[in-house]
Amino acid sequence: MNNNIIGLDKEQSLQLTNKLNLLLADYQILYMNVRGFHWNIKGRDFYELHTKFEEIYNNLIDKVDEIAERILTLEGAPSHGYSRYLEQSELKEVLNVTDGKTALGNILESYQILLIKQRDILTAAGDLGDEGTASLMSDYISEQEKETWMMASYLK
Secondary structure (H helix, E strand, O other): OOEOOOOOEHHHHHHHHHHHHHHHHHHHHHHHHHHHHHHHOOOOOHHHHHHHHHHHHHHHHHHHHHHHHHHHHOOOOOOOOHHHHHHHOOOOOOOOOOOHHHHHHHHHHHHHHHHHHHHHHHHHHHHHOOHHHHHHHHHHHHHHHHHHHHHHHHHO
């Protein structure tokens, strides 16, 4: 039997953990970007956006932990270290943004990338019969689709 401790094919699980590690890197970079937006935001929407960015980065850090723990559950090793995240992430570091529209635009672009990757992971998890990962991705997708709609509406 070539299954891991939760009964899934080891090789397919390894391929899935590779995708999850790339997603983890994206989440870590987005987390730090939003943290910076929270710290540096200025202007008439300061109070509203300062609070919103804190809500977003708290949500992101929870997801970082969930993704890393899912990788471990699949018997993989989560990447760690910002030098690795910067190498692996499709998202780029964003520094010294003080404008709310620019910050929200960056988050929207980042969510678009995350949504594509999460849908790919959802499909791969479904093919593997990995309900745990599929459920996690499904929850993230639903939440980020709504956030995307709300942020896009705010920016109009």
